[in-house]
Each structure stands twice: as structure tokens, then as C-alpha cells.
Amino acid sequence: MKEKLDEIRAVASSAIAAAETEKEIEELRVRFLGKKGELTAILKQMGSLSAEERPIMGQLVNEAKQKTEELINEKKSEIKEKATQLKLKAETIDITMPGKAVKTGGLHPLSAVLDDMIDIFQSMGFDVVDGPEVETDHYNFECLNVPADHPARDMQDTFYLGENLLLRTQTSAAQIRTMENRKPPIRVICPGRVYRADEVDATHSPVFHQIEGLVVDKGITMCDLKGVLEQFAHEIYGPETNVKFRPSFFPFTEPSVEVDVTCSECGGKGCRVCKGSGWIEILGAGMVHPRVLKSCGIDPDEYSGFAFGIGLDRLTTTRYKISDIRLLFENDKRFLEQF
Numbered sequence: 001m002k003e004k005l006d007e008i009r010a011v012a013s014s015a016i017a018a019a020e021t022e023k024e025i026e027e028l029r030v031r032f033l034g035k036k037g038e039l040t041a042i043l044k045q046m047g048s049l050s051a052e053e054r055p056i057m058g059q060l061v062n063e064a065k066q067k068t069e070e071l072i073n074e075k076k077s078e079i080k081e082k083a084t085q086l087k088l089k090a091e092t093i094d095i096t097m098p099g100k101a102v103k104t105g106g107l108h109p110l111s112a113v114l115d116d117m118i119d120i121f122q123s124m125g126f127d128v129v130d131g132p133e134v135e136t137d138h139y140n141f142e143c144l145n146v147p148a149d150h151p152a153r154d155m156q157d158t159f160y161l162g163e164n165l166l167l168r169t170q171t172s173a174a175q176i177r178t179m180e181n182r183k184p185p186i187r188v189i190c191p192g193r194v195y196r197a198d199e200v201d202a203t204h205s206p207v208f209h210q211i212e213g214l215v216v217d218k219g220i221t222m223c224d225l226k227g228v229l230e231q232f233a234h235e236i237y238g239p240e241t242n243v244k245f246r247p248s249f250f251p252f253t254e255p256s257v258e259v260d261v262t263c264s265e266c267g268g269k270g271c272r273v274c275k276g277s278g279w280i281e282i283l284g285a286g287m288v289h290p291r292v293l294k295s296c297g298i299d300p301d302e303y304s305g306f307a308f309g310i311g312l313d314r315l316t317t318t319r320y321k322i323s324d325i326r327l328l329f330e331n332d333k334r335f336l337e338q339f
């Protein structure tokens, strides 16, 4: 019986040592220690022993049971611990790994310059208004005193969508809409896209951007025009920039001027950008023609005003020293990421 017991113990301990899962261990517990288990079965055979042998054998069997139970428990916690370690390892987060870089977008250079311009004019009390890009001949030309035989009305210069419908060639159309909808005092700017049937090259694009300005009130004079536009030029190009008002002609203003600023590339010495003149033209302006005021129902004897139209693309290319206007429209990320 003792030999049998030793044999069971040996088998049990090597089986337990070899077990790898909790399920296997549980099966071994039932096999050796369960009610019908091998060690329990030996206890049941004790009846056949003599009275002296019984307590000794009983003690040995109990010892064997205890020992086996210990082995099983040890193995069980070993398996559990191993599983926990594996799980922990699999779930480890390496907090020293570099994070995923989030690329933020940036403003298109045209938008950045426009935002600055809006800030400047808003600080002088101007409202920002919007106007349609598809316009009628009436608003784009007629009300702006552009005569029927003016070359700008030619098919070669204007994109027509129908007999009287066109893509606006100038944001000036918004002046008329504003005067129809607001009573003086008026102080607005209207930024937006304009279209002309131009050939594409380094300085021309069939789509470009203007910012129209309009001021109408009692007693507005050329001094107000000069003051506002000089202030604007100094804020955009810096206080050392010279500003020159040149007589010019526009059908919707009288008198009319064009405004030049010192070339920011050469500082006025003359270079390729300013074609040797030392000046860059940035806008057209003038006192609103009495006929234009009248056509919008504003009495020119009581009110006067000035208007201006700034080319946003030229301003942007000179400010950032961009050599070709086409770059502004191609949306090449390698170009845009530089701003």
C-alpha cells in the first residue's frame, strides 16, 4: 500500500509540474484529491490494515494529500501569475514613444493680407459688405457711368453669361448696391473676386481680388480720401513708405486718382518689380461722380463721397515678394506651407 501511495505521489507531482493551464490543474485536483480521486480511494482501503499499521498509513496518506494540495495551489498561482504578466506585457503603453504630429493648416496669403486690411478699415469705422459675383450690366457698368461704347464692355474684356448678365469685372458694382440699401453716412468696404478675360501670365489672371471702399456723407472732400488712403498704406507697408496720388480717370469718379507707394523691393531706387520707376501702383480712387450718387437716389448737392478699389493680389505678391501671381491660385501645398 505504501508503494502504491509513493507511486501516486510521484505521478501526481510530475503531472502537476507539467500542467500548463488552470483547466488541466483542476482536472488533476479532481483526479487525485476529489471524492473519487486516487488518494481518497487509498484511504478507503485502510480497512484491510492492521490496527498498528492504520494510524501510520493514515498519516502518510494525509501527508500525501496535503503535499499534493500544496503543489496544486502553488502551480495554480504560478499559472495565474504568468497569465497576468503576459496580459500586462501585451497592454503596456510606451509613454516615451513620440506622439502623432497634428498638422495645423494656415491661412492662404491672400486671406492673411485681406484679414489685415479688414482690421485696418474696421478700425477706421468701415463695415464689411458682400456683393454677388454674377452681376447685371446695370450694376457693373450702367450705374457706374461706364458709357455703352466703353472698351471695358467689350466681349474681349468681360465674361458675359447672357445679354445683361456677366461675371463682375470690378467690386465697384457693390457701391451701387450699398447706396441703394443704406442711407448716408455710409462707410463700407467690399472685398471679393472679380473676373476679366485676360490672358494668364506672371502678373495677370482671369480671376483676381479687389477691395472696394465707399464713404458717403455730408462734407466729404478729397482730404478725407487722402487721409484714409495714406493711413492705410502706412499701416500695410510701414510708416516710412511714401504715398503718391496721381491724376487719373475712372468714369464713376471725378476727380480720379491712382495711388502709388514706394516699391518695397528696392525702397524706391528702381528694380525689376517696379520696372525701374521706384513706385508700385496699389489702387484707384476718386470722388464719387455726382451722376453715380444721383442714380442711387442720393442728392449730390447735399452729399459727397469718395471711393477706392484696391488690388489684393498685387498687394499680396509685393508684400511676400511672390514673383508670379499664378502661385496664388495653384494651391500647391509646397508653396502655401511657406506662409
Ligand code: DAH
Pocket (backbone or CB within 6 Å): 169, 170, 171, 172, 212, 213, 250, 252, 253, 283, 284, 285, 286, 287, 306, 307, 308, 309, 310
Ligand atoms: N474699379 C476700378 C478698377 O477695377 C478701381 C477703382 C477705381 C475703384 C476708382 C473705385 C474707384 O472705387 O473710385 O480698375
